[in-house]
Amino acid sequence: MVRLDHEVLQNVLKPSRYTGGEWNAVKKDWDKVDCTFALALPDVYEVGMSNLGLAILYEVLNRQPNIAAERVYAPWTDMEQEMRARNIPLFSLETHTELAAFDLFGFSLQYEMIYSNVLNMLDLAQIPIWAKDRTLDMPFIVGGGPCVYNVEPIADFFDFFIVGEGEEVIVEVSQAMAAWKKAGRPGGRRGFLERLLTMDGIYVPSFYEPVYAASGDYERLTPLDEKAKAIIYKRVCRDMDEAMSVENPIVPYMDIVHNRIMLELFRGCSRGCRFCQAGICYRPARERTEAKLKKMARGLVDKSGYDEMSLTSLSSADYSCLGGLVDDLMEDFKDEKVSFSLPSLRIDSFSIDLAHKMQQVRKSGLTFAPEAGTQRLRDVINKGVTEENLMNACGSAFRQGWKQVKLYFMMGLPTETDEDIIGIAKLAKKVVDLYTEIKGRRGVKVTISVSCFVPKPYTPFQWFGQLPIAEFERRQQLLKENITDRAITFNYHDARLSIIEGVLARGDRRLSKVIYQAWQDGAKFDGWSDLYKHDTWLAAFDKCGVDMSYYNERTRDFNEALPWDITSPGVNKDFLLREWQQAMEGALTIDCRRSKCTGCGICPNLGVHVIDYAKEAKPVDLSTETAAPKQPETDPKGPGKPRTLYKFRAEITKGDELRYVSHLDYANLFLRAFDRAKLPMAYSEGFNPHMKVSFASALSLGVTSEAEYMDFELVKPVCQPEVFDRLKAQLPPGAELRELREVHGKQPALMAQADEARYTLTVPYTGSEAEAQKAIKAYNDAAEVIWQRVTPKKKREIETKQYMKQPVTAELTAAGLRLVMDIIITQSGSVKPVEILTAIQQQFGLAVDASQALITRNGLFAHGKRLIELV
Template identity: 80%
Template sequence: MVQLNHEVLQSVLKPSRYTGGEWNAQVKDWDKVDCTFALALPDVYEVGMSNLGLAILYEILNKEANIAAERVYAPWTDMEAEMRSRNIPLFSLETKHELSKFDFFGFSLQYEMIYSNVLNMLDLSGIPLWSKDRGEDMPFIVGGGPCVYNVEPIADFFDFFIVGEAEEAIVEVSKTFIEWKKAGRMGGRRGFLERLLVIDGIYVPSFYEPKYTADGDYEKLEPLHENAKSLIYKRVCKNMDETMSVEHPLVPSMDIVHNRAMLELFRGCSRGCRFCQAGICYRPARERTEENLKKMARNLVDSTGYNEMSLTSLSSADYSCLGRLVDDLMLGFKDEEVSFSLPSLRIDSFSIDLAHKMQQVRKSGLTFAPEAGTQRLRDVINKGVTEENLMNACASAFKQGWKQVKLYFMMGLPTETDEDVIGIAKLAKKVVDLYTEIKGKRGVKVTVSVSCFVPKPYTPFQWFGQLPIEEFQRRQELLKEHITDRAITFNYHDARLSVIEGVFARGDRRLAKVLYQAWQDGAKFDGWTDLYQHETWLKAMEKCGIDGKYYSQRTRNFNEALPWAITSPGVNTEFLLREWHKAMQAALTEDCRRGKCSACGICPNLGVHVMDYAKEEAERGYQSPELPAKVHRDPKDSGRPRTLYKYRAEITKGEDLRYVSHLDYANIFIRAFKRSGLPMAYSEGFNHHMKVAFASALSLGVTSEAEYMEFELLKPVCQPEVFDKLKAQLPPGIELKELREVKTKQKAMMAQADEARYAAYMPLRGEWFLAQAAVKRYNEAKEVQFQRVTPKKKRDIELKKYMKQAVKVSLEGNTLVLAIDIAITDSGSVKPSEVIAALVEQFDLPAKAAEARITRTAMLSNGKRLVELV
C-alpha cells in the first residue's frame, strides 16, 4: 500500500483530494473478499465525486459481501509531478492500494476529451497501456459511460466495455470473475474474456478485427470468436423503482462541483432533440413513483446531512408528478432548511412557478436552453419551443423577482446560417428589453453561453459534417459583433477543442495511435481550457499520418459502414434517417411519452417500456396548495426575541483531517449537526445559516488537540443527549472532548483567545547539538524578521513580538520536537510554520521546514482553556 509523505501533501494544491476518509466511505479487508474493483473517473476529484453513476456502482458493488469497490481520480498536475519524481504509483482512496493490485480498473467515460487522462492514469499505475501487452497479473481494464456508443478510437486500450446501464451487469461481471478465479483461472486472461461474451451488454474488442477498403474507408468489424455478437445492445434497467440508487452517498470532506444530494427522478428523455445523444441512448423514459422518491429524499438527507438536493434527470421538469412531489418535499422538510433545485427547466410558466416555490430557501439565477436563435433552426433540431414560450417564461420570472437569466445555445448546427447566429443576439436583447418593460428600469443580467456543435453517434445528425475551426471562430466573432448591450455577457467554447472532440466522437481504431502519440507528447486534462494543447494534437495526427478532417468535417454517406455500429442503444437506423430528412424539412416529431410512438425501435429491441405516470396524475386532478411562506424576519425588527440555547465544545482535528481546509472542516460539522437531528438554530434574514462558530482557523496541514466551537439550539436539550447525538455523527479525525452549555454572556471566542501552543515534529537532518544551538540563537535574538507571502501580497513581520515563551526543543529518537508558544494579539499573530521556516532558513536548524508535522496542543485565555470560561 502507498504511504503518502507529509512533505508531498503539503506541497500540492488541495491535498484532501488524495486522502479519502469521506463520510459513508466503505473500507473492506482485502483478505475477506474475492474481487476488488477500482472505480475511476479520469478527471480531478471534484469532478469525479460529482458523478452519480459511479456513486451508484460504488454502493451496489460494496453491498456484495465478497466484493470491495474503491475509488480513484486523476491526480492534478502538481500531484502527478510529485508522484513521478518519487515513483509513487497511482492508488485508491479507501485503502491506498496500488491500482495494479486490483482485479478490475473501471473508467467512466463521460466524453471524448478525457481519453488522454485514461492513458495517463494507466501509466501512473504501472499498467501497460495497450491491452495486448498486459500480463496475467494485471487488472482487467473496463470502460463504461456515455462514450460506449463509439469506443473504437480507444478499444485497443481496454479489455472490455459495459454498454448501457451497468447496475446489473457490473455485478454479473464480478461474479463471473469470482467463478473463473475459483476454477483456477482457466484459460488465463483470454479465458475470462471468453466467459464475458455470453453476458448481455459486454463488448470485448480483442475478439473483433476492423477491416478497411482499399481506399482506406472503414468496412466492418470481423468477429474472431464464435460467441462474439455482431451487434451488442445496451443493458437497461426496466423498472426504476426496483433499481437501486444511492442510499448512503459519499460526503466529501472538501468542496466539489456538485456538493449536494442528488435525487434521480427518472431515466431517459423523449423530447427528441436531434443533436442530443443522451436523448437517444438513455431511452425509454422510466419514472420512479412519487412515494419511492419521497422515501429516497428522506434517506439522502438523513444519511448525508446535506441541506441542498438536486432533482436530477435529463429533463427533470418533465417528471409527471413533479408539482405534487415538490409540494410534498417542501412541506416535509419545511423546518429543516433543506433547499431543492431543478438542473433543467422547461421554458414555460409552470417551471417558473415551480422554481419560485422551490427557491424560498435559497434563490439563484434561472437557466434556459433555447439552443438556436431562430424558430426555423429550433424546428430543424426538434427543440419544440418558441420565442413566445421563452418570453412568457422570462416575464413570469421577472415578475417574481429574478434578475439573472442564462441562455444556452449551440453553434454550427446543421443548416445554420449567419441569420441564425445573429438571431442569438437578437433573442438575448429581447430578454433584456422585456425586463426593462416589466420593471420600468434596467438591471437584468443575461448570460449567453454558446457551445460548438459536435455530431455524435446514434443521433439523426451522426452523418453531418462538423464545421472547421476557422468557420466556428468566424461565427463566434459575428455573434460577438451583434451583442452590443452591456447587460449581456457572451461566453463561448474553444472551437479547437470541440473539433478534436468531433474527430474522436466518430472515429475508428486507427485513432488509437493518435491518442497514444498525443499523450506521449504531453496531452492531459484536455477538457480544461488552460491545459489544452491544440498543437500537440495536430502534430500527433501529422506524425501518425491521420487527417482529422476525414473524421470530423466529412458528411457521411447514408450507406457507408459506421465504426460505432457494434455497440447500440437499441435505436433503428431507419428512425435516425427519418429524423434526418424531417430535420431538413424543419418538421417536428412529437414527444412519444405523451403522443404517438415515433417508432425509434428501442422499446421492442430491448424489451423495455416507457414508465410514465402522467395519466394517473391527471386522473387525480391534483391542485397545488398554497405553501406557507418562508419566514425571513429581520433580527432588528421589534418583537419578542427568540430564546436560544448555546453550547461551547472542545474538539479535535486529527490526522485523518490534517489536509482539510478550515472552511471544509466547518462544513463537516454543519452536516454532522444536520444528521444528528438536533434542533439547530439558524440566522435570520433571507439566506439562513446554521448558527455555528469556530474560535480560529488552523493552517492547512496542521492538526489540533484543542479546537473550540459554539452552536445554538432552538429548544432545550439535556447536555448528555446533545453530546451523544453529535458524537455519533462525527467522522474519524474529530473527537468531541468536552461540551458545556453557555449560560452567561460571553465575548466571541476569538476575542477571548490570547495564546496558542503548538508541537512540531520533524526528522533531524544533522547533529543534535546543531539543532540546540539554532534554537538557542533564535531565542536570544531580539528581533527576527520574516517575509509572509500570500497570493495577494508580501509583508514583513517581526516574529519575536508574538512569542509568548521561548521555543523549546527536544529529541525523540531521530525526531526533533519543537514546543512553540504564540501570542494572539489585537494586531494579529504568526503561524508556527513561519517560526519553523525562520529557524531553518535564518538560524540553520538542521531540518526541512516542509517535513514539519504541526499540532496545536492548546488554545488559552489567561491560561485557561476556552471551554473553562463558560
C-alpha cells in the first residue's frame, strides 16, 4: 500500500484528486476476491470521473463478489514530479495499492491524444511499456473505448483490447482471469491470452503480425494462432433495459468536468452524419423504456444527492418518449430543485417548450451544431438540417428570453471551399440580426466554435486526405477576417494538435515507435493546449523516420487494405462506399430508425436490432411558443408572503479523510448529504435558488477540525432527533455530526459570531525541548511579530501578535513537537496557525519545517462559549 505523506499532498494542486474515499466508492478486502481490476482513464481525475462508461464498468465489476475494481487517473504534473522524486509508484484510489499488484489494468481510450499519457502511467506504475517485456507477475494491460476501432498504433503496448460495449465481456474476462489463476496460471501470460481468443469482442495483437509491401504500404495482418479470428466484431448490449448501469454513483469531493448525474436514455444514433465515427460505432439505436429511466433517475438522485441531471445520448432529443419523460421527471422532482439538461440538441428537433421545461430550475444558453456554413456542405455531410431550422429555433428562443447561443462547426470537411468558410460568418451574423429584429435592440451573444476535421475509421470519410496545417490556419484566418460583428465570439481548435490526431487515428503499428519517442521526449497531456508540445511530436516523427503526411494527408485508394479492418463495429464496406458517393453528389441518406433500412449491415452482422418506442415519428412544431412554466413553490404560503422557516445549528467535524478537501468542496458534500437525507430544505429566492446553509470560519486546505459549525433551514417542522439521524446517515467518513440544536429567535450569522479559534499543531522535530521552548518564548515575549502574507493578487504585512488570545504553548511528544495556539478572529481578519509557526521558525530559530505540520482546529468560540452553546 502506498502512503502519501502530508508534505506531498500539501505541495500539489487539488490534493483530493489522490485521496479517494468518496461517497459510494467501493473498497473490498483483497483476501476475499479472486480477481483485481484497475480501471483507468489516462487523464486527470476531474476528466476521468466524468466518464459514464468507466463508471458503469466500475459498478458492473464490483457487483461480482469475487472481483474488486478500483480507479486510477493520470496524476497532474505537480503530483508526478513528487512521485518521481520520491519513487512513489502509481496507485489506486480505493486501497492505495500499487498498480503493478493488480491482475488487470484497463485503460479507457477516449481519443488519440491521450496515448502518451497511457505510456506515462505505465511508467509511473513501474510496469514495462512494451507488452513483450512483461513477466508473469505483472498485470495484463487492457484497452477499450472509442479508439478500439483502430488500435494498431498502440497495439504493441497492450496485451489485449475489448471491442465494443463492455458490460458483459469485462465480467467474462475477469472470471477467466480468476479461473486461470486458480488453475495455477497454465501456459504463463500466453496461456491466459489464448483463453481470450475464444471470446467474442477480444483482440489480442500479439497473435497477429502486420505485413507491409515493398513500397511500405500496409497489406494485412497475418494470424499467428489458428484460433485468432480474421475480424473481431464489437460486443453489443441488445436490450438496454436489461443492461447493467450505474446505481450507486461515486460522488467526488471536488468539482469535476461533468459534476452531475448522467442518465443514459439510449445508445446509438442513426442520423448518419458522414463525419461521425460514433454514429457508426454505437449503432443500432437502442432505447430504454420510460419506466426504466424514471426508476433509474429516482435511484440516482437518492443515492448521490446531486441536484443536476443530464439526459445523455449521442442525440438525446431523438429519444422517442422524450416529451413524456421530461414531464414526468419534472413532476417527480418538482419539490427537490433538481434541474435537467440535454447535452446535445439538434436544430431540427428543437422545441422551445421543451427547453423551458428543462431550464425552469437553472437557465443557461443554448447550443446547436450546424457543422457547416452552407447548405451545400451540410448536404455533403448528411447533416439533414437547414438554415431555416436554425432561424426558427433561435427565433423561438429569443422571443422567450434567451440571448446566448453557441454554434458548433467543423473546418476542413471534404469538398469544402472558401465560400463554405465565409458561410459560417454569414450564418452567425444572421443569428445576431434575427435577435435585433425580434427584440428591437442589440444584446445577443453568439459564440461560434470551429474544430478541425479529423477523418476517422469506419466513416464514409475514412479514405479522405486531411488538410495540412498551413491550410487549416489559412482558413481560420479567413473566417476571422469575415467576422465583423462584436456580438460574435470566434473560438477555434489548435490545428497542430488535430494533425497529430489525424495521423494517429488512421495509422498502423509503425507509429508505436513514434508515440514512444514523443513520450520519452516529454509528451503528455497532449489534449491540454498549455501542455501540448508540437515540436516534440514533429521531432519524434523525424527521429523515427516516419512521414506524417503518408498517414493523414494522403487520400487512400478504395481497394487498399486498412490497418483497422481487424476490429469492426459491424458496418459493411459497401455501405461506406455508397455514402462516400452520396456525399460527393450532395445527396442525403434517410434516417433508418423510423424508416426503411439503409443497408449499413450492422444489425444482421451483429444479430441486434433497433429498439425505438415511438409508434411513429412525431413532428415537432417549432412555431409553438408557450409561456415559461411556473416555478414550483417551496413555500405553502405562496409568493410574496413571509415564510416560516425552522433553523438548526450543527457541530460537525472534518477528519483526516477530508483533510485535503477544500472548504467549498467540504460545504458541497453537506449539500448533497441533505439531498440524500430527504430533509425539507429551504432555498433562497431568485432565479438560481440555493440551499439555505451557511458555515462558520473556513478552514485552510490540509487542516482538520474537531468542531466546525453549520446553520441550515427547513421549510417544514421536523423533530431534532429525526433530523440528526437522517443527516448523520448520509455523511461520509471524516464528516461526523456531533451535536444538533434547533435555533430559536434571531441569531447573527455564524461568520459574525466566531471570535476565537483554538488549534493544535504537530510537526516533526529532532531538536531538544529546551531549544523549542526558547524559540517559542521569544515569540511570546516579542512586542510584535510581522508576517508577510503573499497571495496571487497581492502582498500585505500582518502583525501576528494582535491576534494571539493566549501565549503559544508547546510540548515534545512521540509524534513530534505539539503546539497549541489560541487565535482571535475579527471582522477585519485573522492569522493562520501555519503563518505563526513559520514566523517562529524563520524569525526565532525553531528548527522545524512548517509545511509538514499537521494542524487541527479544536474549537470555535464566541465570548468563550462553543458556537452551538449560543442557541
